[in-house]
Amino acid sequence: MTEKTRFWLMKSEPNAYSIDNLKNEGTTLWDGIRNYQARNFMREMQIGDQVFFYHSNCKPPGIIGLMEVIETNLIDPTQFDRKSNYFDQKSKKENPRWDCVKVKYLKKFEELLSLKDINESFKESELLLIRKGNRLSIMPIMTNIAMELLSKLNEIKSSK
DNA sequence: GCCAACGTTGGC
DNA sequence: GCCAACGTTGGC
Numbered sequence: 595m596t597e598k599t600r601f602w603l604m605k606s607e608p609n610a611y612s613i614d615n616l617k618n619e620g621t622t623l624w625d626g627i628r629n630y631q632a633r634n635f636m637r638e639m640q641i642g643d644q645v646f647f648y649h650s651n652c653k654p655p656g657i658i659g660l661m662e663v664i665e666t667n668l669i670d671p672t673q674f675d676r677k678s679n680y681f682d683q684k685s686k687k688e689n690p691r692w693d694c695v696k697v698k699y700l701k702k703f704e705e706l707l708s709l710k711d712i713n714e715s716f717k718e719s720e721l722l723l724i725r726k727g728n729r730l731s732i733m734p735i736m737t738n739i740a741m742e743l744l745s746k747l748n749e750i751k752s753s754k
Numbered sequence: 755g756c757c758a759a760c761g762t763t764g765g766c
Numbered sequence: 767g768c769c770a771a772c773g774t775t776g777g778c
Contacts, residue, residue, distance in 0.1 A: 629773075651764050709765075729763040729772060
């Protein structure tokens with residue numbers, strides 16, 4: 595991890611797909627994204643980018659681990675799968691609408707960096723996009739903010 | 755292009 | 767279950 599490392603945050607509901615699922619599988623295709631803004635962020639991802647894994651819609655929500663982008667610009671297969679929840683009738687094979695990236699597991703944090711912690715620590719920051727009402731499931735994280743998130747995690751860890 | 759109605763996300 | 771903050775759809 596260097597100063598040039600690029601960071602993102604991706605959300606998943608742990609009862610759908612959790613950090614433990616990723617830990618077991620090692621890698622996964624981050625498919626099923628059906629929001630154009632989130633998709634466009636995924637298109638900007640590069641191999642080697644680091645991604646915070648955020649557990650959403652659970653108690654308590656927060657950042658739970660870290661993963662790394664290992665493949666980019668992959669066609670999301672679920673859009674053509676009639677049995678999938680993510681099937682998209684309007685997407686054509688010759689012009690797929692949705693794509694995704696492949697990520698690998700890096701680590702599960704010993705302590706959760708909860709949304710509460712994040713909101714308290716980054717009250718003043720306009721750069722962190724995790725905010726009440728922000729429903730984006732994929733977002734960029736400025737490098738300096740990512741560093742602060744990681745040091746906040748160490749702070750929490752050492753205070754336990 | 756406007757906008758009302760509706761759907762979704764996700765914290766609380 | 768409530769609701770804020772969006773995004774999407776479709777009539778016009």
